[in-house]
Amino acid sequence: xxxxxxxxxxxxxxxxxxxxxxxxxxxxxxxxxxxxxxxxxxxxxxxxxxxxxxxxxxxxxxxxxxxxxxxxxxxxxxxxxxxxxxxxxxxxxxxxxxxxxxxxxxxxxxxxxxxxxxxxxxxxxxxxxxxxxxxxxxxxxxxxxxxxxxxxxxxxxxxxxxxxxxxxxxxxxxxxxxxxxxxxxxxxxxxxxxxxxxxxxxxxxxxxxxxxxxxxxxxxxxxxxxxxxxxxxxxxxxxxxxxxxxxxxxxxxxxxxxxxxxxxxxxxxxxxxxxxxxxxxxxxxxxxxxxxxxxxxxxxxxxxxxxxxxxxxxxxxxxxxxxxxxxxxxx
Amino acid sequence: xxxxxxxxxxxxxxxxxxxxxxxxxxxxxxxxxxxxxxxxxxxxxxxxxxxxxxxxxxxxxxxxxxxxxxxxxxxxxxxxxxxxxxxxxxxxxxxxxxxxxxxxxxxxxxxxxxxxxxxxxxxxxxxxxxxxxxxxxxxxxxxxxxxxxxxxxxxxxxxxxxxxxxxxxxxxxxxxxxxxxxxxxxxxxxxxxxxxxxxxxxxxxxxxxxxxxxxxxxxxxxxxxxxxxxxxxxxxxxxxxxxxxxxxxxxxx
Ligand SMILES: Nc1ncnc2c1ncn2[C@@H]1O[C@H](COP(=O)(O)OP(=O)(O)O)[C@@H](O)[C@H]1O
Ligand SMILES: [Mg+2]
Numbered sequence: 001x002x003x004x005x006x007x008x009x010x011x012x013x014x015x016x017x018x019x020x021x022x023x024x025x026x027x028x029x030x031x032x033x034x035x036x037x038x039x040x041x042x043x044x045x046x047x048x049x050x051x052x053x054x055x056x057x058x059x060x061x062x063x064x065x066x067x068x069x070x071x072x073x074x075x076x077x078x079x080x081x082x083x084x085x086x087x088x089x090x091x092x093x094x095x096x097x098x099x100x101x102x103x104x105x106x107x108x109x110x111x112x113x114x115x116x117x118x119x120x121x122x123x124x125x126x127x128x129x130x131x132x133x134x135x136x137x138x139x140x141x142x143x144x145x146x147x148x149x150x151x152x153x154x155x156x157x158x159x160x161x162x163x164x165x166x167x168x169x170x171x172x173x174x175x176x177x178x179x180x181x182x183x184x185x186x187x188x189x190x191x192x193x194x195x196x197x198x199x200x201x202x203x204x205x206x207x208x209x210x211x212x213x214x215x216x217x218x219x220x221x222x223x224x225x226x227x228x229x230x231x232x233x234x235x236x237x238x239x240x241x242x243x244x245x246x247x248x249x250x251x252x253x254x255x256x257x258x259x260x261x262x263x264x265x266x267x268x269x270x271x272x273x274x275x276x277x278x279x280x281x282x283x284x285x286x287x288x289x290x291x292x293x294x295x296x297x298x299x300x301x302x303x304x305x306x307x308x309x310x311x312x313x314x315x316x317x318x319x320x321x322x323x324x325x326x327x328x329x330x331x
Numbered sequence: 332x333x334x335x336x337x338x339x340x341x342x343x344x345x346x347x348x349x350x351x352x353x354x355x356x357x358x359x360x361x362x363x364x365x366x367x368x369x370x371x372x373x374x375x376x377x378x379x380x381x382x383x384x385x386x387x388x389x390x391x392x393x394x395x396x397x398x399x400x401x402x403x404x405x406x407x408x409x410x411x412x413x414x415x416x417x418x419x420x421x422x423x424x425x426x427x428x429x430x431x432x433x434x435x436x437x438x439x440x441x442x443x444x445x446x447x448x449x450x451x452x453x454x455x456x457x458x459x460x461x462x463x464x465x466x467x468x469x470x471x472x473x474x475x476x477x478x479x480x481x482x483x484x485x486x487x488x489x490x491x492x493x494x495x496x497x498x499x500x501x502x503x504x505x506x507x508x509x510x511x512x513x514x515x516x517x518x519x520x521x522x523x524x525x526x527x528x529x530x531x532x533x534x535x536x537x538x539x540x541x542x543x544x545x546x547x548x549x550x551x552x553x554x555x556x557x558x559x560x561x562x563x564x565x566x567x568x569x570x571x572x573x574x575x576x577x578x579x580x581x582x583x584x
Contacts, residue, residue: 123390216385217427217490221441221497222417231440236431 056305063301065294074302080267082287087299089280089306091269096279096310098270099184099259100252103191108245110192111199112234118200119207120229131204138197146261149190154181154262157189162274177272180264185273187263191255195248202247206240207233239322246318253311256281280307335399336361336501336531337382342396344377344555346389351377353555354396359548361500364523364532366546366563368539370578374555375535376424379503382533383419384412400501417445420499424506426486428478428493435474437489441497456496464492465522484515491522495530502526504534508541520545539579543567551575 060067066074070087077088114134118127158181165185169175179185210233218228234241264276265286278286280303291297335358344352352374359365367375380386381394384405397404405415428437438457439447447453457474461467466488470481478489487507494502504523508516523532523545536542542549543563550560551572559566559575570576 211427212388213423213425213427214429216388216421216423217429219388219412220383220385220416220421220423221444221493222413222415223444224413227444231429236429238431 056308059301059305063298063305066298066302069295070299074299075306078267078269080283082291082293082296085293085295087295089299089303091267092278092280092283092303093306093310094269095184095263095277096253096281096307098277099188099191099263099279100249100314102184102188102273103195103252104245104249106188106192107196107199107248111196111244111248112203112241114196114200115203115207116229116233118204120225120233131201134197134200137193138201142194142255142258143261145190145194146258149186149258149262150182153189154186157181157186157274161185165273174272177274179274180276182262182264183274183276184263184270187259187277187279190258190262191252194255194258195251198251199244199248202244203237203241206237206244209240210236238325242318242322242325246315249314249318250311253314254281254307256285260285280304280310333361335359337533338397338399339382340397340399342378342381342394342398344374344381344386344392344394346377347391351555352381352394355552355555355557357550357557357560359501359531359533361531362527362529363547364527364534364545366542366549367533367535367552368537368542368549368578369552369558371537373552375552376505377555378552379421379505379533379535381406382501382503383416383421384410385416385421387412417441417497418499419501419503420494420497422487422490422494422502422504422507425510426483426490428481428486428489430477430479432478433475434470434478434481434489437478438492439496441493445497457492460492460495461489463495463522463526464488465518465525466492482515484511484518487511487515487519488522491519495526499530501531501533504532506535506537509537516541539567551578553578 066087070077074087074089075093076090078091078094079086079088080091081087114130118130122130158179162179162181165175214232214236215228218232223231259279260282263278263282265278265282266276267278267283268275270277284300284303284307288297288300291300337359339355339357339359342352342355343350355378357365367378369375377386377392382398382405386392386394394406396406398406400415400419403410405419428434429440432440435454435457438460439453442453442456447456458467458471461470466485469485470476470489473480478486481489487510491502491507508519511519520541523534526532527547534542534546546563548561549563549566551558551566551574553574559570559572561571565571566575567579570579
């Protein structure tokens with residue numbers, strides 16, 4: 001897109017083409033200071049990467065017996081039976097991915113809507129007040145969410161939400177089945193509520209960074225407020241919104257306590273949205289204290305590694321989406 | 332002489348308690364270029380932004396008085412600002428093409444907003460408007476590139492083309508060349524004299540030579556008041572007010 005010979009403008013040289021002529025020589029010359037900073041930053045980066053690798057290696061060492069015992073079957077089998085020392089983690093992978101995806105489907109539109117409300121619709125002060133409340137939700141410890149979910153959300157799901165879903169989507173088997181209030185749906189709802197602040201805050205920052213000039217450009221062409229929001233605010237914010245969603249997804253994938261309290265902890269692939277299930281994080285939290293056999297401990301460590309892997313894959317997919325979108329934008 | 336297309340009467344504008352425009356009355360004739368000059372902070376932007384009610388976007392801004400256009404006071408609540416802005420377009424000080432849109436999309440977005448979907452019609456309008464904005468030859472081979480990949484001067488002409496695409500009888504321009512180099516400025520000035528065959532242009536400029544070169548009429552503002560309004564030839568060669576003379580000869584400001 002650059003490198004086009006352009007006769008109409010650019011009579012001035014671009015600043016980047018002229019090398020900066022700072023003071024030369026001396027240990028504390030600008031050049032040496034730059035070098036020092038660079039070295040410091042580089043060693044920090046190496047340290048962080050080293051830490052990550054060490055952590056993984058240690059975890060892998062613990063998990064090794066399970067790897068040799070079950071191999072690939074560990075992720076293709078959902079047979080989890082500590083009594084017989086049989087371990088397959090598929091049901092947890094399904095549980096984690098399913099609850100997180102449902103949570104994102106609920107939380108993303110709500111968060112984007114609330115962020116737009118704060119930045120584009122409400123007067124500044126009202127927007128800031130709502131922002132304060134949103135941040136307060138983010139500060140609630142997850143165990144408190146778990147308690148609340150157990151005592152209020154679970155009964156609500158059982159008595160109010162279940163009949164509504166069954167009467168509208170019940171013809172799909174996945175939205176039909178016995179509902180005790182504890183299970184996938186309740187866990188997903190809790191997760192959604194927990195990640196709404198994360199996504200909302202990020203989206204709000206992204207929307208705020210859109211210059212007023214862009215909004216006025218849209219309005220000046222005779223767009224309605226909603227059209228202006230779509231054109232000048234949402235469209236250029238796509239990668240930022242995705243960033244917020246990924247952050248929320250990361251939190252949802254790894255969330256432990258609140259989920260463990262409301263999902264039912266059933267090591268089975270859920271048959272419906274109302275079934276009890278378990279996630280990778282919840283099974284580790286629930287079983288590691290009472291794991292008697294070494295193989296059981298090892299299997300739980302392997303679940304931990306898989307959780308890390310799933311999070312990485314989710315991040316990679318999101319990056320791919322953003323990259324693909326940006327490429328299309330460039331035409 | 333023909334009827335004014337826009338007639339401003341006793342216009343007052345406030346930002347909360349601050350009285351920014353203090354009773355200005357000006358008539359604008361169709362197919363003319365009208366410049367507004369004056370020291371910075373005198374209310375030039377405030378004034379033009381009220382002419383298509385984009386001033387409403389600033390919290391605390393309000394206007395009083397009348398701005399007659401097509402037989403209606405545009406400040407009254409029965410006029411829909413969305414409709415109004417399709418009639419009275421605006422080009423801003425800094426070029427502001429939509430960064431997520433291509434050159435083509437930027438040009439026709441106003442039409443698309445009005446519901447035009449026909450691809451060949453859109454292409455036709457894009458070509459016409461880019462030609463009117465003297466940009467066609469430079470971009471015709473890269474219409475799918477982002478609008479922001481152009482140089483500043485080209486971006487500003489793209490913004491002009493974008494405004495023209497909805498065919499507004501009146502075009503407001505707030506210092507459209509202040510961010511541009513002399514060559515790009517020259518192109519846009521040339522373009523404006525071309526545009527006045529079909530449009531009425533009201534342009535804010537801090538550059539008095541520019542006003543003298545292109546404007547048929549010039550208004551001189553100080554501190555929210557209209558000091559003098561008249562033919563540019565009179566204002567710049569034979570001003571009636573002492574303040575105007577001081578300003579244009581550089582003894583003021
Ligand atoms: N959004 C705003 N809020 C409050 N005061 C403003 C705002 N915009 C402009 N003003 C004030 O109104 C006066 C006129 O501003 P402006 O119309 O931008 O002047 P000009 O375009 O002639 O430089 C200035 O004193 C400025 O400080
Ligand atoms: Mg101004």
